[in-house]
Every structure is written in C-alpha cells, then in structure tokens.
Amino acid sequence: MTPLPPGSTIGILGGGQLGRMSALAAARLGYRCHVYAPEADSPGMQVAAARTVAPYEDAAALAGFAAAVDVVTFEFENVPAATLDILAPLVPCRPGVESLRIGQDRVLEKRFCESAGLAVAPWRLVESREDLASAIAALGLPAVLKTTRLGYDGRGQAVLRSTADLDAAWARLAPRPLVLEAFVPFEREISAIAARGADGTLVTFDATENRHARHILDISIAPAPVPQAVADAARAHVAALAESLGLVGLLALEMFLLPDGRLLANEMAPRPHNSGHWTMDACLCGQFEMHVRAVAGLPLPEPGRHHDAVMKNLVGPESFAAWPALAAMPAVALHLYGKAEVREGRKLGHATHLLAPGTVSKAQDPGRFAPV
Ligand code: AMP
Numbered sequence: 001m002t003p004l005p006p007g008s009t010i011g012i013l014g015g016g017q018l019g020r021m022s023a024l025a026a027a028r029l030g031y032r033c034h035v036y037a038p039e040a041d042s043p044g045m046q047v048a049a050a051r052t053v054a055p056y057e058d059a060a061a062l063a064g065f066a067a068a069v070d071v072v073t074f075e076f077e078n079v080p081a082a083t084l085d086i087l088a089p090l091v092p093c094r095p096g097v098e099s100l101r102i103g104q105d106r107v108l109e110k111r112f113c114e115s116a117g118l119a120v121a122p123w124r125l126v127e128s129r130e131d132l133a134s135a136i137a138a139l140g141l142p143a144v145l146k147t148t149r150l151g152y153d154g155r156g157q158a159v160l161r162s163t164a165d166l167d168a169a170w171a172r173l174a175p176r177p178l179v180l181e182a183f184v185p186f187e188r189e190i191s192a193i194a195a196r197g198a199d200g201t202l203v204t205f206d207a208t209e210n211r212h213a214r215h216i217l218d219i220s221i222a223p224a225p226v227p228q229a230v231a232d233a234a235r236a237h238v239a240a241l242a243e244s245l246g247l248v249g250l251l252a253l254e255m256f257l258l259p260d261g262r263l264l265a266n267e268m269a270p271r272p273h274n275s276g277h278w279t280m281d282a283c284l285c286g287q288f289e290m291h292v293r294a295v296a297g298l299p300l301p302e303p304g305r306h307h308d309a310v311m312k313n314l315v316g317p318e319s320f321a322a323w324p325a326l327a328a329m330p331a332v333a334l335h336l337y338g339k340a341e342v343r344e345g346r347k348l349g350h351a352t353h354l355l356a357p358g359t360v361s362k363a364q365d366p367g368r369f370a371p372v
Pocket of ligand 1: 121155181182185212266
C-alpha cells in the first residue's frame with residue numbers, strides 16, 4: 001500500500017498510556033492522532049490533535065470519528081468487537097476485528113495458539129461448578145482458574161491450592177465461562193513482540209524477561225537472559241501467530257519458560273505491550289513507532305537495538321514518588337503518563353535503565369540494574 005503521507009490522521013481507540021505513547025511516536029513522523037475514548041482527560045487525549053469523548057457503542061460518534069481519520073487502530077484490547085464492526089466498512093482498521101476478538105477471549109486465544117502449533121498449559125473450559133470439579137480431577141492441583149474475558153494484570157484469576165479454595169473462587173470470578181489451567185512451574189516468564197506490515201513484512205523485537213509484583217509487571221529485562229535457542233523460539237512463535245492472523249500492527253506474546261527449555265504460550269495482545277516499553281529507548285525504532293509505521297503503511301525496519309535495558313514500571317503512589325530521583329539518574333529514560341489520580345495498583349509511568357550491550361547476559365542477576 002502507499003504509505004499515509006505526513007499530515008494524515010491516525011484514529012486511536014482507547015485513551016490509556018499505550019495510545020499516548022503511540023500518539024507521541026506518530027507525531028514524530030508528522031502524523032496527527034485522534035483519540036476516541038469514553039474518558040475525558042485520559043493520558044492519550046492529553047497529547048492528541050483531536051479527541052472524541054463518547055462510549056464505544058455510540059454509532060453516531062463512531063461515524064464522525066471514521067470520517068475524521070485515515071486509519072484506525074486500538075490501544076486497549078477490551079474495545080468491544082462491535083465497535084470495529086461499525087468502523088471497518090467506513091475506514092481501514094489495523095489490526096482488524098479478528099485479532100481483537102481472539103485477543104479478548106482466552107479460549108479463542110488458546111485454540112488459536114494450538115492451531116498455530118504453539119504449546120499451551122493443559123486447560124479445560126469451565127461452564128459450571130460440575131465442570132470445575134471434573135477439570136480439577138483431570139488437571140490436578142494446584143491450578144489457576146481464570147475468566148475468559150476482561151482479565152488483566154492478574155484480575156479475574158485465582159490460584160487453587162486445595163479443594164477448599166474452589167467455592168470461593170467459583171463465586172468470585174465473573175463473567176463466566178471460566179478456564180482452568182494447570183499450574184505451570186515456570187523458570188521464567190518471557191515475552192516477544194512482532195510487527196507485521198500490510199505487505200507482509202515481519203520484524204520481531206528481542207525476547208524480554210518479565211518479573212511481576214502483585215500480578216502486575218514490575219520489571220522487564222532485555223534481551224531476556226535465556227539460551228539463544230529459547231530467544232529465537234520466542235521470536236519465531238510470535239512471528240508465526242502474527243502471520244497466521246494476517247495482522248497489520250503489533251502482536252505481543254507472553255510465554256512461560258519451563259525448566260527443560262520448552263515455551264508455553266500464555267497470553268497474546270494485538271497492540272503495543274508493557275513488556276516492550278524498553279524498546280522506546282534501547283532501539284532505533286521502538287514498539288510505538290513500529291506500531292505507527294505498520295498502521296500507516298510505512299516500511300518496517302529491523303528494530304536496531306543499541307543497548308541492553310532494564311525497565312521498571314512505576315505502579316501506585318509509592319513507586320511514583322521515585323520520579324524526581326529517576327529524573328536525575330544518568331542513563332535512565334523516564335516516562336510519565338499524565339494520570340490525574342495516583343492510585344494503588346495503577347501504572348503511572350516507567351523508567352528504563354540503558355546498559356552497554358552484553359551487560360545482561362554477563363550479569364549474575366540483571367534485575368539489580370532496575371533503576372529503582
Ligand atoms: P495472565 O493474566 O494469564 O497473564 O496471568 C498473570 C500472571 O499470573 C502470569 O504472568 C503468571 O505470573 C501467573 N500465572 C498465570 N497463569 C499461570 C499458570 N497456569 N501457572 C502459573 N502461573 C500462572
């Protein structure tokens with residue numbers, strides 16, 4: 001396709017930090033962004049050239065949005081698929097609704113990964129309390145019970161350690177159906193991100209190790225300190241998924257690394273991903289620019305990683321309070337999201353410590369390079 005010329009407008013569904021950082025990357029390439037979200041003064045809206053504040057179900061507002069933009073993308077994976085169904089006849093949507101639908105639903109996601117040849121943790125669909133009992137009989141305990149939709153940052157899941165945990169978890173988790181997964185005794189969690197262009201060009205970023213605190217991503221280490229074959233396999237997996245989806249945009253894949261070196265796919269997201277924030281500062285072309293390039297039909301270069309990196313999320317008031325210290329640190333890139341409310345458990349910014357290439361693979365524990 002012909003690239004969108006500078007001055008064109010990219011429509012972004014969702015007003016969060018991923019849209020904000022996409023809009024900033026788009027601005028650098030001469031594009032304007034129009035953010036559509038239900039909340040006014042969201043992080044994305046603050047840096048947008050135009051805004052629509054309306055519910056995702058508002059057909060008239062969506063039609064006005066479609067008329068005002070040259071292409072539409074999304075930064076929030078819980079945008080209703082029906083929203084893209086309304087927009088798709090009016091304006092190109094990248095990625096398309098199929099990628100959104102699969103990314104929103106754990107069951108579709110698992111089936112899709114399996115059909116693309118990726119291994120996932122043993123799982124069962126749980127539609128009733130009886131299903132839960134038979135799923136536990138099949139998979140054993142411990143196990144993890146999860147909602148199939150609307151779960152993020154560890155919300156919508158429960159670790160079941162004994163049969164005494166079942167009733168409370170069954171009562172709490174909604175909406176149903178649920179899935180039960182065997183508990184994975186992983187050695188590390190890693191992720192990889194692929195970008196795919198409308199012409200089929202595919203590039204991948206280095207695999208990343210992710211460590212969580214209270215179910216929320218805490219630090220990402222890049223490149224993941226894993227054997228080369230594992231890193232290559234992680235990149236090949238996400239590339240294979242992007243290819244079979246025919247997606248135009250970004251796809252992130254979170255995986256469990258088992259002690260025997262095998263990878264299990266856990267979750268995918270057809271958008272920029274928190275575990276790729278390090279790429280903004282440690283690559284010539286970071287994930288947000290790659291996202292913009294893919295949706296605008298620009299060439300997709302190799303990312304050109306020039307540093308190793310350790311990214312730290314600033315989650316909640318305590319972590320956010322470190323920002324003045326982070327702003328004073330050499331070799332640390334600070335990103336704050338402009339959120340009005342500094343609340344517990346909220347992602348408010350991140351900081352990336354840039355390290356000389358090769359530092360991570362030589363370090364005993366690269367996590368100690370986290371900027372705070
Ligand atoms: P998810 O919402 O699926 O990304 O899960 C959030 C986090 O919970 C993961 O990053 C893991 O740390 C943990 N987790 C999820 N599923 C499993 C599992 N089947 N076995 C062990 N840990 C899990």
